[in-house]
Amino acid sequence: xxxxxxxLPTLSxxxxxxxxxxxxxxxxxxxxxxxxxxxxxxxxxFIIDIRSNMDKRQGQRVTVLLNKTVKHLSLQIAxxxxxxxxxxxxxxxxxxxxxxxxxxxxxxxxxxVKP
Amino acid sequence: xxxxxxxxRYKIIEKRQSVAFWCNPISGHATLYWYQQILGQGPxxxxxxxxxxxxxxxxxxxxxxxAERLKGVDSTLKIQPAKLExxxxxxxxxxxxxxxxxxxxxxxxxxRLTVT
Numbered sequence: 725x726x727x728x729x730x731x732l733p734t735l736s737x738x739x740x741x742x743x744x745x746x747x748x749x750x751x752x753x754x755x756x757x758x759x760x761x762x763x764x765x766x767x768x769x770f771i772i773d774i775r776s777n778m779d780k781r782q783g784q785r786v787t788v789l790l791n792k793t794v795k796h797l798s799l800q801i802a803x804x805x806x807x808x809x810x811x812x813x814x815x816x817x818x819x820x821x822x823x824x825x826x827x828x829x830x831x832x833x834x835x836x837v838k839p
Numbered sequence: 840x841x842x843x844x845x846x847x848r849y850k851i852i853e854k855r856q857s858v859a860f861w862c863n864p865i866s867g868h869a870t871l872y873w874y875q876q877i878l879g880q881g882p883x884x885x886x887x888x889x890x891x892x893x894x895x896x897x898x899x900x901x902x903x904x905x906a907e908r909l910k911g912v913d914s915t916l917k918i919q920p921a922k923l924e925x926x927x928x929x930x931x932x933x934x935x936x937x938x939x940x941x942x943x944x945x946x947x948x949x950x951r952l953t954v955t
Contacts, residue, residue: 767932767949829881
């Protein structure tokens with residue numbers, strides 16, 4: 725079936741460096757994509773989302789890029805901090821129809837920030 | 840605003856026993872979700888409620904799992920009887936309406952279930 729997946733299961737970066745977390749998706753009909761951050765023992769926390777008709781969206785220290793041609797999504801974190809250490813999930817969703825509200829999550833990338 | 844509340848935080852049971860999880864969503868959120876997250880994987884939707892009605896339970900193993908949201912607020916998820924493969928974190932999430940762009944899900948911290 726359709727699925728969302730990640731290229732790298734683990735990523736280790738130095739504090740202050742930029743981080744890039746990648747995600748491949750296969751459902752070209754998805755309307756939007758979301759990045760969630762999950763710290764140990766906690767539920768996923770919303771970071772940023774992007775609509776399928778956009779290429780780029782920026783938030784505070786984070787940027788999401790969407791390349792629909794190759795069905796690729798990335799999350800860029802600027803000046804990575806120890807508090808950014810967590811597992812990051814991409815998810816895809818639909819804005820309407822029977823699948824609205826059913827987010828499909830990828831497997832996750834563990835980000836470790838070295839001080 | 841208060842977040843999504845879940846209890847218990849941890850539960851250890853033997854296989855074939857039954858277990859129940861409770862969720863209190865963010866006040867005013869019409870939509871409530873139960874997700875199962877197996878270690879090392881992303882969350883997988885089990886059931887979605889809109890107020891007190893089921894919107895999607897296509898991935899709920901109905902022979903052993905059940906869920907209800909009788910008054911359109913709190914919800915319970917039950918497993919009876921439990922199997923070893925049910926060991927996972929059970930996450931509850933809510934949103935004002937069905938999740939869409941600019942209306943993301945808010946997750947609780949989950950209940951970690953271990954079946955021995």
